[in-house]
Structures are given as C-alpha cells and as structure tokens.
Amino acid sequence: MDALDLSRRPPRSPRQPFAGLDLLMLARTVDKLRATLPGGNLGSYQITGFSSHLLEKLGIAEALLRETIARARTDEEIAAWIREHSDAATYPEINAALERLTVGERLNDPQFVARYPITRRLPPETSRLDMLIADDEESFATR
Incomplete structure (x- = not known):
C-alpha cells in the first residue's frame, strides 16, 4: 500500500x-x-x-x-x-471496551486535555471515539 x-x-x-x-x-x-x-x-x-x-x-x-x-x-x-x-x-x-471510554474520565489529565483541547467543549459523557472524530473535524476545518 x-x-x-x-x-x-x-x-x-x-x-x-x-x-x-x-x-x-x-x-x-x-x-x-x-x-x-x-x-x-x-x-x-x-x-x-x-x-x-x-x-x-x-x-x-x-x-x-x-x-x-x-x-x-x-x-x-x-x-x-x-x-x-x-x-x-x-x-x-x-468494541464494547472502546465504546465505554468517555471524555469525562480524562478531564483531570492535563496531558490528555492538552493533546485534545476539544475535550473542554464536549459533554463529559461523550465517547472518546466521537471525540476523535470531532478533533479531526476541528483540526482540518481550516485546511
């Protein structure tokens, strides 16, 4: 490939x-x-x-x-x-384990929040998978 x-x-x-x-x-x-x-x-x-x-x-x-x-x-x-x-x-x-992960579980981790600033604007119950999608959309929106 x-x-x-x-x-x-x-x-x-x-x-x-x-x-x-x-x-x-x-x-x-x-x-x-x-x-x-x-x-x-x-x-x-x-x-x-x-x-x-x-x-x-x-x-x-x-x-x-x-x-x-x-x-x-x-x-x-x-x-x-x-x-x-x-x-x-x-x-x-x-898949179930990946789905269970939420943004809220990592909001007290400064390195995680620095890596994914979008977490500050997402509800804590947001799936981290959905956070990755939102982060990609935001990161590439102006490109």
Missing part, C-alpha cells in the same frame, strides 16, 4: 468499518500505520493510545501489521491477515 500523509488529511474515522471486519479503530489504525511507511507523514498523530491498545487486545505486534500493510495492495488483504492472526470472538468485547 502507498504511504499516507496525515498532515494533509486525517485518518479514517474510528467508527469506519474496515473491509468486513467489525472492529472499531481498525481503519484508523491502518491509516496511521500507513503514514509510518517510507514517504509517509504521521503528522500530529501517534500510534500510542487507542491504536496500540487495539493491537494489544488483538494480540498483533505493531511491526508485523506494518509489514503486512506495506506488502498489501488492498484493505481486504490486510483484513484477511488480521482474521488469520486474531480471534474474532474477542472483537465484540474490544
């Missing part, structure tokens, strides 16, 4: 389906890893956090997925590899 420049556009939404796999954050994680390929630009994004948590829960090493992404021609090829290297029975609990 080609590398991505995430300084020009955000990664896919954390809620966007990925090639038939019902996993929140997966399309976004793949985009962020594509941005780490030669010629890519991660911009202000990072793998640490939601993406690294997802990979940990799937039991997939970041380096192995990055290699798979570099070799793949399509999202479907990546999805097939993930199916082979993870347990689909864990996907519902992974």
Whole structure:
C-alpha cells in the first residue's frame, strides 16, 4: 500500500468499518500505520493510545501489521491477515471496551486535555471515539 500523509488529511474515522471486519479503530489504525511507511507523514498523530491498545487486545505486534500493510495492495488483504492472526470472538468485547471510554474520565489529565483541547467543549459523557472524530473535524476545518 502507498504511504499516507496525515498532515494533509486525517485518518479514517474510528467508527469506519474496515473491509468486513467489525472492529472499531481498525481503519484508523491502518491509516496511521500507513503514514509510518517510507514517504509517509504521521503528522500530529501517534500510534500510542487507542491504536496500540487495539493491537494489544488483538494480540498483533505493531511491526508485523506494518509489514503486512506495506506488502498489501488492498484493505481486504490486510483484513484477511488480521482474521488469520486474531480471534474474532474477542472483537465484540474490544468494541464494547472502546465504546465505554468517555471524555469525562480524562478531564483531570492535563496531558490528555492538552493533546485534545476539544475535550473542554464536549459533554463529559461523550465517547472518546466521537471525540476523535470531532478533533479531526476541528483540526482540518481550516485546511
């Protein structure tokens, strides 16, 4: 796959389906890893956090997925590899755990609020997945 420049556009939404796999954050994680390929630009994004948590829960090493992404021609090829290297029975609990995370749980964390200033303007019960969407929209609104 080609590398991505995430300084020009955000990664896919954390809620966007990925090639038939019902996993929140997966399309976004793949985009962020594509941005780490030669010629890519991660911009202000990072793998640490939601993406690294997802990979940990799937039991997939970041380096192995990055290699798979570099070799793949399509999202479907990546999805097939993930199916082979993870347990689909864990996907519902992974998604549920991601859905449970709220902005309010991190409002007392100055580093989190500095990284995501939009949290100051969102209701505390806002899902952190929805916060990421709002943050992307705000960050790229003037570009």
